[in-house]
Amino acid sequence: MHPAFSVVFLTTLIGAGQGLFLALYTGESYSVLNLLPPQNSLFYTIGSLVAFVLLVTGLLASFFHLGHPERAWRAAARWRTSWLSREVIVLPIVIGGVFVYGVLHHLGWELSLFGIQTNVRGDLTLVVGAFVALATFALFLCTGMIYACIKFIQEWHSSLTVINYLLLGTASGFVLATAFSTYGAPDLVNFYGVWAMIITVSALATRAASLIRNAHLKQRSSMRTAIGVRHSHISQRSMGAMGGSFNTREFFHGAPMWLFRSIKWVFLVLVFPVPLLLLYSGMSSHSPVLLYSAFVIQYIGLLAERWFFFAQANHPQNLYYQTIG
């Protein structure tokens, strides 16, 4: 598939935004249970704002993928059958939820819905945050299933696709939370940092599993099934167009083979070992610069990862477009 940069930015940005919100909410939940010191509202407000900006930027990026962005509202129509439609519904819910969560912290509404006695006053943000966290997981599911549900793109048709979207997005958000907490909440740096490392290592395991799976895939479609001729030697002489078509532009990544192969190693290095090292050294030396660079480098690696995710997908229609002529 041809990696569209609008979709690459959409999925990586909202992944980081969702992960950052989950990190904030995890911190708040722990503080209710007295496992972590509670933070002031500014920490949650600014954190929600950053997550909000990431999510909205991702949404804006997605519009560049559309031929008719002015009709984008129509995309909410077919949620019964289309994972894309479901994503279109859940993404604004998450964005709105994160916004409300941030606003509630900013306003300092310590409304107690259930009256649970903890050292944090009020549970309104906890209840709202729980719903937003659920929506966040639903959004990861929708985003992953958009790709995983296409059964004949075999590289994508796997539960690993959804798991990777979940873990890579969450890892990115937790790394950002680690860096972010150096300013407002130094007590949480190690908490977020260790979780960021755990999630990053888990993501390495599942992403490596999908790479290994894809390396051993046996494509079910072949030239024989594509044109229905049972012969072992079939070669295309003409695709019916001299200058290419939508089919040649949309479904081939078009990058030279050396670049395609090297991107895999680029993202494997930038997403996993480098941020892990930077996280470790940043936490031990209390250096915000190292922690922020961990996020930036991992994000660049995630762009490469998403590019590779698309480029590696082998669409069966490519069987019909082997030779210009």
Added chain:
Amino acid sequence: MTQLALVIDLNVCVGCHACVTSCKEWNTSGEAGFMVDQNPYGEDPTGTFFNRVQTYEVGDYPHSETLHFPKSCLHCEDPPCVPVCPTGASYKREEDGIVLVDYDKCIGCKYCSWACPYGARELDEKQKVMKKCTLCVDRIYDMSLPESERKPACVRACPTSARLFGDVHDPESEVSIAIREEGGYQLQPEWGTQPANHYLPRRKMRITIHEDELERSDNPLKKETDRPEGPVQAPTLDDVTSW
């Protein structure tokens, strides 16, 4: 239930592209808007087509055959492109099984083209909506045309009658008989899309010639003369054929 479809006889197709050009001519002139052509006379000409004829070489030269392969939307009975559409622009008609795109609802997200294993959908680079074969839906029901012309443009253009059009759910239709009796098959059956369009395979075209067809059995002297006069009760073969 009606399921209109094409049956394409690969044994007869000569790869002349008449179906491609007539398809483009008819559909670019319709009220749905033209099908864009970019750089038609320049480098890398490209554009929107509903139908393409491809050419394959089967076997190793010199023991190879050329196969011309027209490809358009197959109007699957279980079309994977329809449920993925977020807007409902892509739909399959209940009444005749044609898979269509509502150009006014399409947002141009290209997701349906990802979900088509055949590459039958093409995004129009000018109108920015997804386009595909409509089986000339604006033609086959046009009562102002004589009934013989209510067929897709490609079918009418084919000089070798390689394209048949009809209802594949009617067991007595021309297309159903062709599929049944001439080994009609579907493309990429492994995905369960059940394409309505079928293809008829290449066949070995051999004529067995018997001795008596080279040497007339009623000419034992092996030379042409006047027919022997005689009491002939029944007409011989020569009386009823022209050779």
